[in-house]
Amino acid sequence: MRNKKLFLILAAVLVIIVAGSFSLVFASGKEGKGKKPEGPVTLRILYFQWAPGNAVAKTAAGYEAATGGKIKVETELPGFVEWFAKWLAAAQAQQYVWDIVVIDSQWLGLAVDGGHIIELTDLVGDKPFIQQIPPTMKPYYMGDPTDQGKIWSVPLEADAQLLCYRTDLLGDAAEKRAFKAKYGYDLDVPKTWFQLRDIAEHFTRPNEGLYGYACKWGIPYDVITWDFAEVLWGFGGAFWDRETKQVEGILNSPESVEALKFYKSLTKYAPPGWANFTFNETVQVMSQGIVSMIVEWSSFAPSISDPANSKVYDRVAFDIPPAGPKAHFASLGGQPMTISAYSPYQQEAADFIEWFYQEEQIWTYAENDGHPAYLDVLSSPRFWDILPQNKAMYEVLPYVRDVWNIPPYNELLVPSEELLNAAVTGDMDVETALNRLAGIHQRVLNEFYGM
Amino acid sequence: MNMSTSTAGSKRKRRRGITDRQLKYLFLMPCILLLAFLIMYPLIWSAYLSFTDYRAIQGRFRLFPGLVEEKPGIKQIKPNFVGFQNYKRILRDGYIWEHYRTTGRFVIVSVAAQSLIGLGLALLFNREFRGKGIITTLILAPMMLSPVVVGMFWNYMLEPNWGVIDYLLNAIFKLPKIEWLSNPNTALLGVIIADTWMWSPFMFLFCLAGITAIPKYLYEAAEVNKASGWFRFSHITFPLMWPLMLIAIIFRTMDAFKLFDIGWGMTQGGPGYSSQTISMLLFRDAFMSSKTGISCAFAYIMLIMIVALSNIYIRYLLRARER
Numbered sequence: 191m192r193n194k195k196l197f198l199i200l201a202a203v204l205v206i207i208v209a210g211s212f213s214l215v216f217a218s219g220k221e222g223k224g225k226k227p228e229g230p231v232t233l234r235i236l237y238f239q240w241a242p243g244n245a246v247a248k249t250a251a252g253y254e255a256a257t258g259g260k261i262k263v264e265t266e267l268p269g270f271v272e273w274f275a276k277w278l279a280a281a282q283a284q285q286y287v288w289d290i291v292v293i294d295s296q297w298l299g300l301a302v303d304g305g306h307i308i309e310l311t312d313l314v315g316d317k318p319f320i321q322q323i324p325p326t327m328k329p330y331y332m333g334d335p336t337d338q339g340k341i342w343s344v345p346l347e348a349d350a351q352l353l354c355y356r357t358d359l360l361g362d363a364a365e366k367r368a369f370k371a372k373y374g375y376d377l378d379v380p381k382t383w384f385q386l387r388d389i390a391e392h393f394t395r396p397n398e399g400l401y402g403y404a405c406k407w408g409i410p411y412d413v414i415t416w417d418f419a420e421v422l423w424g425f426g427g428a429f430w431d432r433e434t435k436q437v438e439g440i441l442n443s444p445e446s447v448e449a450l451k452f453y454k455s456l457t458k459y460a461p462p463g464w465a466n467f468t469f470n471e472t473v474q475v476m477s478q479g480i481v482s483m484i485v486e487w488s489s490f491a492p493s494i495s496d497p498a499n500s501k502v503y504d505r506v507a508f509d510i511p512p513a514g515p516k517a518h519f520a521s522l523g524g525q526p527m528t529i530s531a532y533s534p535y536q537q538e539a540a541d542f543i544e545w546f547y548q549e550e551q552i553w554t555y556a557e558n559d560g561h562p563a564y565l566d567v568l569s570s571p572r573f574w575d576i577l578p579q580n581k582a583m584y585e586v587l588p589y590v591r592d593v594w595n596i597p598p599y600n601e602l603l604v605p606s607e608e609l610l611n612a613a614v615t616g617d618m619d620v621e622t623a624l625n626r627l628a629g630i631h632q633r634v635l636n637e638f639y640g641m
Numbered sequence: 642m643n644m645s646t647s648t649a650g651s652k653r654k655r656r657r658g659i660t661d662r663q664l665k666y667l668f669l670m671p672c673i674l675l676l677a678f679l680i681m682y683p684l685i686w687s688a689y690l691s692f693t694d695y696r697a698i699q700g701r702f703r704l705f706p707g708l709v710e711e712k713p714g715i716k717q718i719k720p721n722f723v724g725f726q727n728y729k730r731i732l733r734d735g736y737i738w739e740h741y742r743t744t745g746r747f748v749i750v751s752v753a754a755q756s757l758i759g760l761g762l763a764l765l766f767n768r769e770f771r772g773k774g775i776i777t778t779l780i781l782a783p784m785m786l787s788p789v790v791v792g793m794f795w796n797y798m799l800e801p802n803w804g805v806i807d808y809l810l811n812a813i814f815k816l817p818k819i820e821w822l823s824n825p826n827t828a829l830l831g832v833i834i835a836d837t838w839m840w841s842p843f844m845f846l847f848c849l850a851g852i853t854a855i856p857k858y859l860y861e862a863a864e865v866n867k868a869s870g871w872f873r874f875s876h877i878t879f880p881l882m883w884p885l886m887l888i889a890i891i892f893r894t895m896d897a898f899k900l901f902d903i904g905w906g907m908t909q910g911g912p913g914y915s916s917q918t919i920s921m922l923l924f925r926d927a928f929m930s931s932k933t934g935i936s937c938a939f940a941y942i943m944l945i946m947i948v949a950l951s952n953i954y955i956r957y958l959l960r961a962r963e964r
Contacts, residue, residue: 275928278698278928278929278931281698282697282698282931284700284701284716300698303699304698304699304700304716305700305716408909408911409908409909409910409911409912410909461802462801462802462818462820462823463800463801463802463820463822463823464823465820465822465823465824465911465912466822466823466908466911466912480802531716597699600698600929600930600931601930601931601932603929604925604926604929604930608910608911608913608914608917609913611911611912611913612825612912612913612914612915613913615823615824615825615911615912615913615915616825617825617912617913617914617915618913626736
C-alpha cells in the first residue's frame with residue numbers, strides 16, 4: 191500500500207512539474223494591455239532594414255531626451271523578408287512584442303480584422319499633422335477596410351513607383367539621332383509605356399552588356415503584383431471592383447489580357463535572370479550600369495545615387511512612371527505606423543507618434559533619406575535637394591493607387607505572384623493565367639464576404 | 642515459520658520502497674509526458690483544425706474558452722466545423738496535383754542521381770590510397786552545411802550574370818548563358834543539382850559502410866574462380882550492400898519529398914510554379930495566406946503519403962533481407 195502511495199505521489203509530482211513547465215510556456219508574455227511593467231518605459235518599434243528604417247531609428251533616438259529620460263525608444267530593423275514573417279508570427283500568436291509596428295500598407299485590413307492593432311481615431315484624429323497627409327494616400331495608409339471612416343494607422347514612409355533612367359544614354363546626341371531615324375520621334379524620357387518599350391528595345395545590346403529595361407518580375411512577396419498593377423490600370427484593366435467585389439470579367443477582361451501581354455513583352459529587353467528580380471536585383475542592375483531604365487520604389491532607390499554603391503550615381507534621374515493608353519497611374523507603396531493591440535503602452539505610443547510628426551522630427555526623418563507623408567515637406571525644394579528622386583516623389587502624388595488592403599490580402603497575393611510570374615516567364619499562357627487568377631480571387635472574396 | 646518469512650519479505654519490500662517495475666515507469670514518465678505533449682498534442686490538435694475553416698491570423702481559438710485567463714485585447718474566434726470539406730477541396734484541386742508532379746519529378750531525379758553518385762564514389766573509395774581520410778572528410782562536408790546556406794550558395798553560382806557555373810561553361814565549352822533559375826524549364830534542374838551536391842555524400846557514406854562490411858573471403862573466392870569485375874559487383878558487392886543502400890534511399894526519399902529549404906532559398910518555387918514542391922505550397926498556405934484549417938488537412942495528406950511511401954520501401958527492405 192505504502193509503495194503504491196509513494197509511487198502515486200512521485201508520479202503526481204512529476205505531472206505537476208511537467209504541467210507547470212508548460213503552463214509557464216503558455217503564460218509567457220502575460221503582461222498584456224493594462225498591466226504595465228514597473229520601471230522606465232521602453233517603446234519598441236518594428237520596421238525593416240533600409241534607408242527609411244534607419245531614418246526612423248535616428249529620429250526616434252531623440253525621444254529619450256525629449257521626455258527627460260522617461261521613455262526610451264528601441265527600433266528593431268530585421269531584413270525585409272523577416273519583417274513580414276516576424277509580424278505575422280507575432281500577430282498569429284497574439285503576443286506583445288512591439289508597441290508600434292510599421293506595417294506595409296496592404297496589411298492594414300488583415301491587422302484590423304484580426305484585432306492586432308488599435309483604432310487611432312480618438313488618439314490622433316484631431317491632431318494637426320493629419321491635415322498634412324496627402325489626400326491620395328489617406329485611403330490606403332490610414333484606411334478603414336470596413337469603410338467606416340475610422341483611422342487605424344498614421345502614414346510614415348510615403349512611397350510610390352518611379353521611373354529611373356540613365357541621363358547619359360537618353361541624353362546622348364548620337365543615340366538621339368539613331369533613335370529618331372528608327373522610331374520616327376525624339377528620344378526623351380518616356381511618357382507612355384509604348385515609348386518606354388521602344389527606348390528599351392533601342393538600348394538592348396547584350397554584346398555590349400547593356401539592356402533596355404528592368405523591373406520586378408519575381409515571385410517573392412508582392413513584387414510582380416504591384417509592378418504589373420500600374421501597367422494594368424494604364425491599359426484600362428483592374429484587379430477587382432472594390433464596391434461589388436467582382437473579379438471575374440475584370441481581371442481577365444480583354445484590357446487586362448492586353449496589359450499582361452504588353453508587360454510580358456518588356457522582358458525581351460531585360461538582363462539575364464530577370465524572372466527572379468525583386469527590389470534588390472532591379473536596383474543592382476541599374477547601379478551597375480547594366481540597364482538604361484528601371485521602374486522601382488522611390489524608397490529603395492537611394493543607393494542608386496550613392497557613389498559608394500553605384501557606378502552611375504551621377505548619371506541617373508527620376509520621373510513619374512509612364513502612362514498607359516487609357517489611364518495614368520503609379521503603384522503606391524509605403525508603410526504606416528500602427529499601435530499594437532497587445533501593447534501595455536498604447537497612450538505612450540500615441541504620444542510618440544504625435545512627437546514624431548512635429549516639424550523638427552519630420553525634417554530629421556527626411557534628411558536621413560526618409561520620405562514622410564507630410565505635404566509641407568514633400569512640396570518643399572529643401573526636400574527635393576536631399577535625394578534626386580524626391581521631386582518626382584512629390585510629382586507622382588496625384589497618380590498613386592494601391593491594389594488591396596483588405597483582410598484576405600495574403601490569400602489574394604500568393605496566387606497573384608505565382609500566376610503573373612508564370613505568365614511572363616512563359617510557364618503558362620497569359621489568358622490561362624489571368625482566367626485562373628480571376629477564379630481563385632473570386633472564390634477568396636466570395637468566401638470572405640459571404641457572397 | 643511461514644508467517645515470519647512473509648513478514649520479513651514485506652519488510653524488505655518496504656525498505657526498498659518501490660519496485661523495479663514502478664521505478665522503470667517513473668523514469669519513463671517524464672519522457673512519455675514530454676513526447677505526448679510535443680508530438681501527440683499537436684497531432685491531435687492539427688487533426689481537429691483540419692476539419693475547421695480556422696485562420697490563425699483572424700484571432701485566437703480556444704477549444705475550452707475560459708480555461709486560461711486571456712489578456713485584454715485578445716480577439717477570440719470560433720471557427721466553423723466543415724467536416725471533410727478541406728480534404729475534398731485539396732484532393733479535387735488540379736492546381737495542387739501539379740505540385741505533386743513537380744515533387745515527384747524532383748524526388749525521382751534527385752534520389753536517383755544521389756544514389757548513383759554515392760555508389761560510384763563508394764566503389765572508388767573502397768581501396769587504400771594516400772590522403773583517403775582527408776578526401777573522404779572533404780566529400781562529406783556538403784551534408785554538414787545548412788540547407789538554406791547551400792541554397793543561397795548555389796543561387797549565386799547559377800546566377801547568369803556573375804555566377805561561376807555559367808562562366809565555366811562558357812569558358813570551357815563556349816556555351817551561351819543559361820538562365821538556370823529564371824527559366825521554367827531549368828529551374829527545377831538547378832534545385833536538383835544543388836540537392837544532389839549536398840546529399841550525394843550521405844548516400845556515399847551508407848554505400849561505403851555497406852561495401853566495407855562485405856566479408857573479404859567472398860572476393861577471394863571470386864578471384865580464385867577468375868570472376869570478372871562486373872560479376873563481383875553484380876553478384877557480391879551490390880546484393881550485399883543493397884539493404885543498407887535501401888535504408889539510405891528511404892531516408893533520402895522521405896527527405897526529398899519534404900523539400901523546402903534549398904528550393905525556397907533558390908527559387909521560392911518559381912518561375913511560375915515550375916519548381917514549387919508541395920512543402921513550399923504548404924508553407925505558403927499555412928504561413929503566408931494563414932489558411933490554417935486547410936493547411937492542416939494538406940499536412941495530413943502529405944503525412945499519409947510519406948508513411949505509405951516509406952511502408953512500400955520498408956516491406957521491400959524486409960524482403961531483401963530475407964533473401
